[in-house]
Amino acid sequence: MLTFDDGPHPEGTPAVLEALGDTPAVFFLVGEQVERHPELAAEIAAAGHEIALHGYRHHNQMRVTPSALKDDLERATDAIARATGRTPALYRPPYGIFTPAGLALARRNGWLPLLWSRWGRDWRANTDGAEIALLATRDLQAGDVILLHDADWYSSSGSHRRTAEAVPRILEAIEARGLYPTGSGSGSTEGVLTHST
Numbered sequence: 001m002l003t004f005d006d007g008p009h010p011e012g013t014p015a016v017l018e019a020l021g022d023t024p025a026v027f028f029l030v031g032e033q034v035e036r037h038p039e040l041a042a043e044i045a046a047a048g049h050e051i052a053l054h055g056y057r058h059h060n061q062m063r064v065t066p067s068a069l070k071d072d073l074e075r076a077t078d079a080i081a082r083a084t085g086r087t088p089a090l091y092r093p094p095y096g097i098f099t100p101a102g103l104a105l106a107r108r109n110g111w112l113p114l115l116w117s118r119w120g121r122d123w124r125a126n127t128d129g130a131e132i133a134l135l136a137t138r139d140l141q142a143g144d145v146i147l148l149h150d151a152d153w154y155s156s157s158g159s160h161r162r163t164a165e166a167v168p169r170i171l172e173a174i175e176a177r178g179l180y181p182t183g184s185g186s187g188s189t190e191g192v193l194t195h196s197t
Helices: 012-020 031-036 038-046 066-084 100-109 129-137 159-176
Strands: 002-005 026-029 050-053 146-149 179-181 193-195
Touching: 002 159, 012 038, 012 159, 026 031, 026 038, 031 038, 031 066, 038 050, 038 066, 050 066, 066 100, 129 146, 129 159, 146 159, 159 179
Parallel strands: 002 026, 002 146, 026 050
Antiparallel strands: 179 193
16 A cells, blocks of 8 residues: 655645556555645545545654544644545554654544555655665565655655655565555555455
């Protein structure tokens, strides 16, 4: 499964959507960015991609109180639902860090927590599309979840360009291994990268 965090972004999201073509992906959206760019969130949904929750603000769960986290996630869910017409089923916290309160909120709200098994480290300044693709697909196998970012709001400036450059290479590497990225199937992680038929 290809997943993208931190968007939407006015440059990064359209570039990633174009690079994906008909390939399904999961977009973990940030509520404050959805409110700034609701049309892009709607475009992701209209293209058939899975809409997922990444929080309202990009805060580490260990640095907010349980009450503030609850408010943050409710606000994000509302913003995402208004812009896309969908309620997220998957949840990934910023930095991939869950606290006990964060996990309890996920359970109570029926969100399936989803982290990743491969990443391109595409948020770094000193990388390029080739390196991102290599890191994201090294030892790739069925069931893997690849973490990328379609925005640079919380990472090095311009990193979304390098990610968009890497996507076609990642798709080629997936295909070369006889795999195919699937959508999550409305919150299911079954067959996240499957063998092509």
